[in-house]
Amino acid sequence: MTLIRDPWTQLRDLTTARIALGRAGHSIPTAELLAFQLAHAKARDAVRHPFDARAFDGVFLKTAARDRATYLRRPDLGRRLDPASAQLLSRGDYDAVLIVADGLSATAVHRQAPTLLTELRRELEGWTFAPLCIVEQARVAIGDDIGERLNARLAVVLIGERPGLSAPDSLGAYLTWSPRIGRTDAERNCVSNIRPEGLDPVLAAKRIAQLMRVARDRQLTGVVNPSNVLPGTTA
Amino acid sequence: MDLKTLLAKATPARSGDELAGIAAASAEERVRAQMQLADVPLKRFLAEPVIDYDSDEVTRLICDSHDAQAFAPIASLTVGEFREWLLDDETTGESLAAVSPGVTPEMAAAVSKVMRVQDLITVAAKIRVVTRFRDTIGLPGRLSTRLQPNHPTDDPRGIAASIVDGLLYASGDAVIGVNPAADDLATIETLLHMLDRIRAALDIPTQTCVLAHVTTQMDAIRRGAPVDLVFQSIAGTEAANRAFGINLALLDEAHAAARELSRGENIMYFETGQGSALSANAHHGVDQQTCEARAYAVARRYRPLLVNTVVGFIGPEYLFDGKQIARAGLEDHFCGKLLGLPMGCDICYTNHAEADQDDMDALLTMLGVAGCNYIMGVPGADDIMLNYQSTSFHDALYLRSLLRLRPAPEFEAWLERVGVPGKHLPPAFEKALQLA
Numbered sequence: 312m313t314l315i316r317d318p319w320t321q322l323r324d325l326t327t328a329r330i331a332l333g334r335a336g337h338s339i340p341t342a343e344l345l346a347f348q349l350a351h352a353k354a355r356d357a358v359r360h361p362f363d364a365r366a367f368d369g370v371f372l373k374t375a376a377r378d379r380a381t382y383l384r385r386p387d388l389g390r391r392l393d394p395a396s397a398q399l400l401s402r403g404d405y406d407a408v409l410i411v412a413d414g415l416s417a418t419a420v421h422r423q424a425p426t427l428l429t430e431l432r433r434e435l436e437g438w439t440f441a442p443l444c445i446v447e448q449a450r451v452a453i454g455d456d457i458g459e460r461l462n463a464r465l466a467v468v469l470i471g472e473r474p475g476l477s478a479p480d481s482l483g484a485y486l487t488w489s490p491r492i493g494r495t496d497a498e499r500n501c502v503s504n505i506r507p508e509g510l511d512p513v514l515a516a517k518r519i520a521q522l523m524r525v526a527r528d529r530q531l532t533g534v535v536n537p538s539n540v541l542p543g544t545t546a
Numbered sequence: 547m548d549l550k551t552l553l554a555k556a557t558p559a560r561s562g563d564e565l566a567g568i569a570a571a572s573a574e575e576r577v578r579a580q581m582q583l584a585d586v587p588l589k590r591f592l593a594e595p596v597i598d599y600d601s602d603e604v605t606r607l608i609c610d611s612h613d614a615q616a617f618a619p620i621a622s623l624t625v626g627e628f629r630e631w632l633l634d635d636e637t638t639g640e641s642l643a644a645v646s647p648g649v650t651p652e653m654a655a656a657v658s659k660v661m662r663v664q665d666l667i668t669v670a671a672k673i674r675v676v677t678r679f680r681d682t683i684g685l686p687g688r689l690s691t692r693l694q695p696n697h698p699t700d701d702p703r704g705i706a707a708s709i710v711d712g713l714l715y716a717s718g719d720a721v722i723g724v725n726p727a728a729d730d731l732a733t734i735e736t737l738l739h740m741l742d743r744i745r746a747a748l749d750i751p752t753q754t755c756v757l758a759h760v761t762t763q764m765d766a767i768r769r770g771a772p773v774d775l776v777f778q779s780i781a782g783t784e785a786a787n788r789a790f791g792i793n794l795a796l797l798d799e800a801h802a803a804a805r806e807l808s809r810g811e812n813i814m815y816f817e818t819g820q821g822s823a824l825s826a827n828a829h830h831g832v833d834q835q836t837c838e839a840r841a842y843a844v845a846r847r848y849r850p851l852l853v854n855t856v857v858g859f860i861g862p863e864y865l866f867d868g869k870q871i872a873r874a875g876l877e878d879h880f881c882g883k884l885l886g887l888p889m890g891c892d893i894c895y896t897n898h899a900e901a902d903q904d905d906m907d908a909l910l911t912m913l914g915v916a917g918c919n920y921i922m923g924v925p926g927a928d929d930i931m932l933n934y935q936s937t938s939f940h941d942a943l944y945l946r947s948l949l950r951l952r953p954a955p956e957f958e959a960w961l962e963r964v965g966v967p968g969k970h971l972p973p974a975f976e977k978a979l980q981l982a
Binding site: 319327347358 | 710866934935946
């Protein structure tokens with residue numbers, strides 16, 4: 312028998328970690344090897360999957376990062392609008408601006424953002440929203456640039472998170488009160504791991520809406536906000 | 547040209563240095579800078595700190611702890627001559643250990659910039675840094691592993707399942723170390739007690755660690771939790787360490803608290819990685835590899851049991867692809883060993899980097915040849931909490947088998963005693979699961 316199976320496969324019920332894989336010599340069995348490669352391929356594809364901005368309805372914006380290769384190397388450019396896009400925005404009087412951004416996984420945005428947007432608008436009846444902004448090659452801090460130009464009191468960025476092997480389609484939501492260029496991550500609230508197998512989008516919308524209400528009451532977001540849900544990582 | 551500018555222009559291509567705007571503008575400029583750097587006398591590094599002495603405590607640590615006597619044998623050399631001295635057959639591990647307190651991080655970084663991969667491997671392979679806690683790590687012919695049984699919700703049973711799997715694959719002789727998803731004291735204490743129960747029940751000659759922030763671990767010590775190793779991420783500038791929420795005084799305090807537990811000399815565990823200073827906007831125009839070497843000055847102050855660079859975790863804006871990750875891992879291992887540290891490496895990458903398992907296999911093999919003290923053991927190489935790929939239990943078996951390396955001697959004897967590898971799940975292991 313070339314393949315050595317592990318007699319402790321029952322441990323797999325206790326964790327989603329890749330345990331009790333068995334071995335061929337000292338190496339991973341073929342099926343496990345290829346399952347890993349498939350998960351990695353999906354995560355890689357998610358990073359490169361083109362963002363179909365037209366799947367949404369609103370103002371279409373681009374950052375100073377012109378393509379995916381530039382975006383990955385230059386996080387600073389993904390935090391600023393390109394000049395042509397910047398001209399599309401003008402100051403208004405808005406309670407909040409909702410921003411859909413591709414981040415590191417357009418797949419996540421396509422799968423989770425539509426439900427999230429519908430539910431958020433339902434939850435927050437009576438709020439004055441700026442037109443929905445859809446932005447390509449964007450990092451979290453793009454909300455500062457957009458929010459400041461629109462004079463929105465609160466920016467909510469829905470952005471594709473860094474894909475993991477088990478979750479290539481996880482969305483994050485970042486809330487920034489009084490958005491302006493130079494805000495730090497400590498001044499934001501974050502809800503992460505939004506996907507049906509993680510934090511369900513409908514439930515996530517309720518949580519984000521609640522955070523938005525708290526932010527409006529306190530005129531504040533960030534670590535000092537006691538209802539900060541999850542620290543999260545910055546895309 | 548001042549030293550820090552020269553070092554930045556001479557450093558091998560890194561996306562992080564390009565992002566910082568300090569890299570050479572062309573391939574030729576880079577090699578010309580390397581030629582100029584090769585002619586710099588080592589003494590100049592003592593006279594010209596790359597970050598101001600008055601404004602940075604890491605610089606003060608480097609300058610104030612420099613050992614002039616140890617430096618004497620290499621005091622007349624240039625960077626280029628230092629490379630040749632390191633490679634000289636007459637220069638042994640003992641002579642390298644003797645000069646180590648006289649080598650500053652900037653000297654180590656500088657010479658690495660004019661070394662090829664085989665040079666980095668050749669010199670590092672001469673140096674053994676041996677440390678001890680419940681077992682002995684870093685002996686010739688040995689390769690240890692950190693068992694990393696992370697779980698997205700810190701579920702003790704899930705963590706225990708990964709620990710049992712890892713032990714049955716002969717993993718965990720460097721440390722059984724959990725990265726907690728939550729950083730609150732209650733979670734950390736729960737995990738510390740759970741890890742200690744399992745270790746004690748199976749009588750494993752290894753140590754445990756929960757990699758929370760150092761202040762949380764100090765709280766746990768005060769409350770009597772079973773802390774073996776005190777962990778912290780560290781960086782090479784005072785400002786970058788501030789972003790990690792630490793300074794030398796706090797590390798001194800943590801070290802003192804751990805020493806009071808009377809567990810021996812080597813009681814600290816540090817992690818580092820190129821790019822951390824830049825990502826905290828705290829690099830002072832110094833290239834990321836030099837900043838990384840400066841972190842080793844912080845580490846060596848505490849004679850740690852374990853230090854590892856987490857080389858590919860930070861993302862492609864700092865280390866773009868497999869080639870940059872591989873070279874960075876070998877530079878970090880070389881510089882750490884030269885500065886007297888028990889270096890291991892978290893050979894890893896994220897899904898937005900241009901890297902895959904083949905790149906990790908290559909770096910894994912090279913680090914094995916270079917005599918790396920330990921690597922990570924993550925179930926199937928897939929960390930389901932941190933969402934990145936590291937090395938698997940199988941990867942360590944591969945290195946040990948191909949390079950004829952063995953686990954730490956005490957751990958090896960334990961494996962034999964409990965019958966690992968075996969055909970069944972030993973009853974003691976089944977019982978250990980109930981302790982979670």
